[in-house]
Amino acid sequence: MDCLFCAVVAGDVEVQRVYEDDAVLAFLDHRPLFPGHVLVIPRRHVETLTDLAAEEVGPYFRQVQRITVAVERGMDARGSFVAENNRVSQSVPHLHVHVVPRNPRDGLRGFFWPRGRYADAAEAAATAARVRDALPE
Template sequence: MECLFCAVAAGEVEAPTVYADDQVVAFLDHRPLFHGHVLVIPRRHVPTLTDLRPEEVGPYFERVRRMTAAVERGMAAKGSFVATNSRVSQSVPHLHVHVVPRNPKDGLRGFFWPRTRYASPEEAAETAARIRQALEHD
C-alpha cells in the first residue's frame, strides 16, 4: 500500500504546506482540532518514532520545536499541544507529530482517553522498574 504522507512529501498529493526542507514537510491537518493544527513528517518513510534513526532525532525535533513556536505565534495561541501516536491510533503509518495551538478554555480537556491511577506506590514502582529494565535492552 502506498503511503499517503510519502505522497504528500513528494508533492504527489496536495496539502496546505507551511514548511518544507530536505528533512521534513509540515502541513495543515485536514481534520484539525483547531485551525492551525499542523503535522510535521520526515520526508523519508519512517513508520513510527522508534524507527527514526538516532542521528535523525535531533534534527527532526528541532524542526518540530520551530514549528511549535511558529504555530503559537502565527495563531496568537497561548500555548500548544504536541503529540504523536505509534501504531495504536496512528491513522497514517508514517511518523507525524501533531502541533496544535491551544488557548485557555478552548474546549480541549486533558487527553482524549480516560485517565487512571496506580493502585499503590508499589504498583507504580514495579511499572517504573519494568520500563527501566526495557531501557537496558535499547
C-alpha cells in the same frame, strides 16, 4: 508502498505546506482540531518514532520545536498540544507529530483517554522498574 504522506512528500497530494527542508515537511492537517493544526513529518518514510534513526531524532524534533513556536505565534495561541502516536490510533502509518494551537477554554479537555491511579507505591515502583529494565542500550 502506498503511503499518503509519501505521496504528499512527492507532491502527488496537494497540501498547505508550512515548512520544508531536506529532511522534514510540515503542513496543515486537513481535519484540524483548531485552525493552525500542523503535521510535521520526516520526508523519509518511517512508520513510528522508534523507526527513526538515532541521528535523525534531534534534527527532526528541532524542526517540531520551531513549528510549535510558529503555530503558537502565528495563531496567537497561549500554548500548544504536541502529540504523536505509534501504531495505535496512528491514522497514517508514517511518523507524524501533531502541533495544535491551544487557548484556555478552547474546548479540548486534557488527555483523550481515561486516566487512573496506581494501587499503591509498590505497584508504581514495579511499573517504573519494568520500563527502566526495558530501556535499550
